[in-house]
Amino acid sequence: MTDRALRLGTRRSKLAMAQSGHVAEAVRKVTGRPVELVEITTYGDTSREHLAQIGGTGVFVTALRDALLAGEVDFAVHSLKDLPTAQPAELALAAVPVREDPRDVLVARDGLTFEKLPAGARVGTGSPRRMAQLNAYARSHGMRIECMPIRGNIDTRIGYVHQGELDAVVLAAAGLNRIGRGGEATELIAVDTVLPAPGQGALAVECPASDAELTAALGALDDPLTRAAVTAERSLLAALEAGCSAPVGALADVLSDAQDVHQMRLRGVVGTTDGSTLVQLSTTGPVPASHHDAVALGRELASEMLAKGAAGLMGERAL
Template sequence: MNAKIIKVGTRQSQLALTQSGQVIKQLEKLCQQHGLPYTFEIHKIVTKGDQILDVTLSKVGGKGLFVKEIEQALLDGVIDMAIHSMKDMPYELPAGLTIGAVPKRLTPQDCLVLKQGASFEDLPQGAKVGTSSLRRSSQLKHARPDLDLQWIRGNIDSRLRKLETEGFDAIVLAAAGLTRMGWEERISALLPVELCVPAVGQGALGVQCRDNDNEVTKLLALLNDEESALAVAAERSFLGTLQGGCQVPIGAHATIVEQSAAGAVLELTGIVGSPDGNTLLKEIRRSTDPVQLGRGVAEHLLSNGARNILEDVQKAGL
C-alpha cells in the first residue's frame, strides 16, 4: 500500500518548526502502532505576526495574528492539518475547521530568565524586565510596582540575546517554549501561578484540520490527550466569554483536581488586570463541565469590574 502524504502547516520560526517536528514524530509512532499508511510533509507559512516585529502584539490586533494565513491554507486544501501554539488561537474558529487534537500539555507557567539571581524576589528595585505581553506586565506590576516593564518582541532566541545586549535584568517567557527548544537550563525561575496566571492555552499545542476530513480527524483522535483538552477547553471558554485577545490583560489556568462520578473535576483560575497593574481581579471555581466553568468564571469577573477594565483598554487602544 502506498503511503498517503499528509501536508502539515506551521509557522517558520525555530520554535514552531521544532514543536511541529515533535508532533509529527508522535503521529508517525501512532501510525506504526495502528498500521496507518501516512507520511508527513511540513509546509512553512509566513503569518502577519511573523512580519510585524517593531510594535507590540496588542497594537496590531492580538489573537489570530499567527494563525489566519495557516487557516486559509487549510480551507484552500493546500495543507491537511496545522500545528499551532494554543495560546495564539482565537476562540472563534473559521467555519469548516476544528481542533482535532490537543497533545499532552507541557507546563503552562511563565518563567524568568534572569541576568543574576534565581528568583522573582532577587530582582533589584526598579529592575528592567522585558515582556511582549500585557497580561504578564499587568500581573508583575501588581506584585512589584517598582519594576520597569519594557516591551520586547522577536523569537525566543532573539529575546534571549536582547537580555544580554539591551540592558534587561530579566525577560519573561513561556517555560514550555524553552523546554521544547531543549533550553531548560536558561530558565532561572518558574513564576508561580499565584503570582502570574498564564495565557489561555499556554504550554499546549492545537492540531487543526478540516472538520469534514474523516481520515485526518480519526488520526488526530489518537493523538488527543483528554486531560489537556479538557483544561484548554475551560480556559478557551473563559476567553470566548470575555471576547479577549492579546490586547487585553487576561489569563486563565485550569487543572484537573479530582475524579468524580460525574467525571473529571476542573479547577479554573481566571484573571483580568488593568494594564498599569493597579487592579487585578481574580476568581477560582470548580466544575466537571469545562465550557460552563469558563463561562461562569468570566461572567463573575465581568459583573465585578472586568467589563469596565476591558472597555477602558479597548478605548485606549493599548
C-alpha cells in the same frame, strides 16, 4: 488513506518547527504515513509592530488556516493560546495533545529571581497579561520594576538580557522546554503570582472538517483532560469578550483528594497593565464530561468576574 506524505503546515520559527516536529513524529506513528513540514510565513512573523496593535496573537494563525482551506497543507499545528476563541466551521480542532508546563518563567541576568531584581529593573514582555500581573505583584511587595514591551523569537528576547539591554525577560516555560533551553530559566513563576494565558503550553492540531478520515486519525493524539482544561480557559476568555492580546490569565487544573475524586479548578484574572487593579477569582466543579460542561465552567467564572468589575478593565490593554 493513501500512502502519500501528509503535509503539515507550520510557522518557520525555531519553536514552531520544534513543536511541529514532535507532532509530525506522533502522526507518523499513528498513521504509518510520512509527514513533511511545509513552512509558512505569517503576518505576525514579519511585522515588527507590537501584537496588541496588529490584532493579537491571532495574526500567527491566519496564514496557516488559509493554507489549510486552500488545500496547500493537510493539517496544521498551532500554539493553542494563539487561536482565536471562535472555531471556523470549515476547520476541525482534531487534537489537543498532552499539555506542556503552562507556567511562565523568568530569564534574568546573574541568575536572579523576580524578588531579587534591583529597584527599577527593566523586565521585557510583549504580553499585557504578564505586565498586569507582574506590576500588581511588584506593587504589593514594595518593588519597583519597569515592564518593557518587546517582540521577537526566544533567541532575540533572551539576547536582550545577555546584551545588558534588559535585566530580565518573561517567557512561556513550554517554549523554552520544547527547544531544549528550559535550563536557562532563572525562576519558574508560580501561577499564584502570574496566571498563564488561556491555553498556554498546549498545542492545537487543525485539519479540514470535511476530511473525516484524517480528523479521526489525528484524534488519536488528543488528551481529554488537556482539552477540557483549555476549553474552560478559552470559554472564560470568550465570555469576557477579550481578544488574545487582552490582559487575561486563566488556568484550569485537576484536583484530587484522598478518595481520588477529581475536580477541576478554574482560575481567572483580568487587570490593568499598570497593575493598579486586578480582578482574580476561581471556581471548582466536577471534571467536565463534555465540551458543553467545559464551556459552562468558563462562562460561570467569567460571569462572576464581570460582576466584580472585569468589564471595566477590558479596555486597559495598551502597551
